Amino acid sequence: MMTNACGVDFGTSNSTVGWHRPGQAALLPLEDGKTTLPSVVFFNTEEDSVAVGRAGIAEYLEGYEGRLMRSLKSLLGTSLMEGQTEVHGRNLRFSDLLQMYIDALKQRAESQTGYVLQQAVFGRPVFFVDDDARADKLAEDTLAHIARQAGFRDIEFQYEPIAAAFDYESRITREELVLVVDIGGGTSDFTLIRLSPKAALKLDRQDDILANCGVHIGGTDFDRQLSLASAMPLLGLRSKLKSQAEMPSSAYFNLSTWHTINFAYTRKALSSLQSVYSEALEQDKLDRLFALISKRAGHWLAMQVEDAKIALSTRDHAILQLDEIEAGLTQTITRNEFDQAIARQIDSIESTVKQVLAQAGVLSAAVDTVFFTGGASGVPLLRQRIAALLPLAQVVEGDLHGSIGSGLALDAARRFA
Template sequence: MAIGFDFGTANCSVAQVIGEQVKTIPLVGDELYIPSTLCAPTRESISEYLFRCLNISPLTDSGENLLRRAIRMNDEEGLVLRPDDVLFGNQALDFYLDDPKHVYYVKSPKSFLGTMGLRDMQLSFFEDLVCAMMGNIKQRAELALDKPITETVIGRPVNYHGRGGEESNKQAIEIMQRAAQRAGFKHVEFQFEPVAAGLDYEATLTSNKNVLVVDIGGGTSDCSLIQMGPEWIGKSQRNETLLSHTGAAVGGNDFDIAIAFKRFMSEFGLGSHQLSGLPQPIPQFWNCIAINDVEAQRKFYTMENLKQLMTLTKSAQHPEQLGRLIHVHRGTLGHSIVRAAEKTKIALGDQAHYSAEIDLLAEVLNIDVSYEQMETAIADTVDKIKRLVLDAIAHAQVTPDVVFITGGSARSPIVRQAIKDILPNIEIVSGNYFGSVTAGLARWANTCFK
């Protein structure tokens, strides 16, 4: 049996085609989406969880070395791993928010897969993270359907997060491929996420059109300009209809991080000065909330950085503000701050003002944010998306008949207006912001695995 699998930065979902209809498969009760989050007692727990609880073994020497190291470290800690020690989705988020200091928590591992310069053990760890999440979703889907799933089409962005270009993309796909194989999928294909979303929209067309698909997800934004319509529905060879693709590692997470940095970090000392008159170093305020940047997070949460934060606090003109960064470090609270920014973004989608609440354990901060302030904070990110749209049209040398926008972040009225500003005379339509990619992947799986 084949499914479409949207392994998203923000959420994951799966679907199948039954007859002519796409059916999204419930994963948690009646819920169709599961947030792309995971938590465990320790970082090392993930590898041992796969081996002991899911009977999933590594495929590479570095994976074997990682597993041996994980078992040794957990044994030294006296940790006896149980299947329910590793949680996913909202369960993982709730458990982390309840006790962030003593939980290993990961959001959006997809954001890390294209990072270059990583050691083999780090790559194996990312593979284990993805495998654990894929295995969890596969098991849930099989339970809902009461049958095994062996074939899948997995969505991929045009460009993964990373500075290595095609090398970053190649690395990410290899990690995803091995993780899916270990999770139990026997046959795996990949499809660009904007193309998948377009395939779902194509099913509604009664005439052929040049469609610009703009997919704004949690970690990436992608555009594909595609010839679509009844002439091509159901065909497995579509290369001549794919006119151009553009993509960049910019999306909803970047909106959240920008809001946190530009609206929240002044309460932590951003823009303030030391007693000497020198400004406080900006990387301290950025690294703590850059949850999609492996190196930034590593730098912030080292013991050496904690010592530097203590030194900065002692020499600060506003030590009470810098002291909050120490609470962030000790409580591993960066994700909590970005989560507050995400709630702010969502609330300001339909109201003019919002009071964000940030729980630092030692105190609770309330920060007022207006719609205009949010618009200013995310302006640079929106400009990057606008450039992707213009580049896709320029590369194709074709004017689209219609723009189809999808992805969770495409709900933002700011994003929709930005696209309208640069394409004022072209119709903009939308479908299921969260489900179009999944549905299109299911349609493509039905075509690939007939």
């Protein structure tokens, strides 16, 4: 039986929509036959138009004047959600940006199903915001309000790692104690859950969930650390002034963080950099920084760093090609340098895995399977550290970008049957 209930995985980097159809793939094609829609909105000033997903990225890379907004999910639960940004000469609330994207996500899904999708289970991280229950609740409430504005009538939430567990459970033949490791663009979430074909028939799974933990670290944090370690020093980060003080760092941190890149283009930020130019000992590096800012190429640079991060998951080195900033400028990054750049983040993730085991009162030897999902879960150092904690568990890799959406579709079909 077809249903108008769907599962929505609104991700920091990519999003999916799942629609449960027995015997068929759950994930719906959302753009160019692909089931993922990059979580991007591009405001094209020249054409006075708005594009989302790959189309928005393509217009930005083609050189159209405008504003590229990415990692919108990272705004939920923060004070930025109450703020505004200037787009096409008018102020636009950040909540309206999210609304545009969720609207597009729903419309594309409905064009595939032929149904008006009124019921949805949205995925959510274990914590939108670490150590702040009020901000975390506000983040969920904000997303629910945006979803209702988009036309979803009945909305439920499910933890993303639990949704991934449901997807894995649909393929197993025996009971397993599974640690789900979901490393997304903005968060790392973990669920220790008992799965089995028989348990999959139950609607209430609380008794099967032994523990849930999460930390606000994900792939975009790896991007930021790699950018600060490898790209930003070429633009003057940690270079010295005549006073022997270091260059102010705010512009570099803004340019290394997806959802704050546009802040580096403001008049105030540019004026601050210009005021210290004459004092800089390495003005050639600041010339590169000004070139980047004048071209509004911050997102372009972030994409080069992201590509290098992905390459370093399978190779021992990657090369940044930075001709957009300066002709012939390149930077080679080694796997070891990447590991060093993200060491603190991996330490926090490892501590969270230990926490979930302690919360459940389970020894590592009792865990049958580690199920990896999330686009950033392929980072080698991350895999090595988790394997060292759970040496006896089998490792299963799910659909890194699709397991959560598929699991949410299953959950939606059960809840709204």
